[in-house]
Amino acid sequence: GQNIDQPTEMTATEGAIVQINCTYQTSGFNGLFWYQQHAGEAPTFLSYNVLDGLEEKGRFSSFLSRSKGYSYLLLKELQMKDSASYLCAVRVLLNSNSGYALNFGKGTSLLVTP
Amino acid sequence: EPEVTQTPSHQVTQMGQEVILRCVPISNHLYFYWYRQILGQKVEFLVSFYNNEISEKSEIFDDQFSVERPDGSNFTLKIRSTKLEDSAMYFCASNMGGNTIYFGEGSWLTVV
Numbered sequence A: 001g002q003n004i005d006q007p008t009e010m011t012a013t014e015g016a017i018v019q020i021n022c023t024y025q026t027s028g029f030n031g032l033f034w035y036q037q038h039a040g041e042a043p044t045f046l047s048y049n050v051l052d053g054l055e056e057k058g059r060f061s062s063f064l065s066r067s068k069g070y071s072y073l074l075l076k077e078l079q080m081k082d083s084a085s086y087l088c089a090v091r092v093l094l095n096s097n098s099g100y101a102l103n104f105g106k107g108t109s110l111l112v113t114p
Numbered sequence B: 001e002p003e004v005t006q007t008p009s010h011q012v013t014q015m016g017q018e019v020i021l022r023c024v025p026i027s028n029h030l031y032f033y034w035y036r037q038i039l040g041q042k043v044e045f046l047v048s049f050y051n052n053e054i055s056e057k058s059e060i061f062d063d064q065f066s067v068e069r070p071d072g073s074n075f076t077l078k079i080r081s082t083k084l085e086d087s088a089m090y091f092c093a094s095n096m097g098g099n100t101i102y103f104g105e106g107s108w109l110t111v112v
Helices: none
Strands: A003-005 A009-013 A018-025 A029-037 A044-049 A053-057 A060-065 A070-075 A084-092 A101-104 A108-113 B005-007 B010-013 B019-024 B031-037 B043-050 B053-057 B065-068 B075-079 B088-095 B107-111
Touching: A003 A084, A009 A018, A018 A029, A018 A084, A018 A108, A029 A060, A029 A070, A044 A053, A044 A060, A044 A070, A070 A084, A101 B043, B005 B088, B010 B019, B019 B031, B019 B088, B019 B107, B043 B065, B043 B075, B075 B088
Parallel strands: A009 A108, B010 B107
Antiparallel strands: A003 A018, A018 A070, A029 A044, A029 A084, A053 A060, A060 A070, A084 A101, A084 A108, B005 B019, B019 B075, B031 B043, B031 B088, B043 B053, B065 B075, B088 B107
């Protein structure tokens, strides 16, 4: 089976840095994704890690340790518009021709305060 | 920028009725997906579709669900005999086979 854990809620101040952690237990791991989702809207892609290490993309960075089953999303210079749910999702490739399924965590609701 | 489009954006239906949710994936994409999100819960994988057939499906995707790509552009999810617990946001998604899946804006289904 699969188990993906992330904190339910976090609060941070505008201009600060926040780290959202995600731990997972899965077989057939084939990458970890972070998505942002505003209430009532579609998830939007933020980052992807398949190898260990840090991927940086502007104000957002994501880190992966496959041996530890651990990832984090780092958001710098927080803005009010960053208030959203952040979804950790693990990809499991079961069939080389099938595309893939993403298994999502429950999401971390981030509130950015002035 | 190309996007995945879905219709309807909202639908209310009576329990037991059939519902068809429609999606137009990004035109050069090869893999198509349906996900759902019950209010306040996580996004859940339903089904993936490639080369005109289902390639993977989850336990949620039982016999009341079916998908079809009737022409070169539309990708539909049919729910036969809807139940109250089918109320959710249904997201269509597509990709080329690379790392980024593009999600549509969702179809909010309410079963009463």
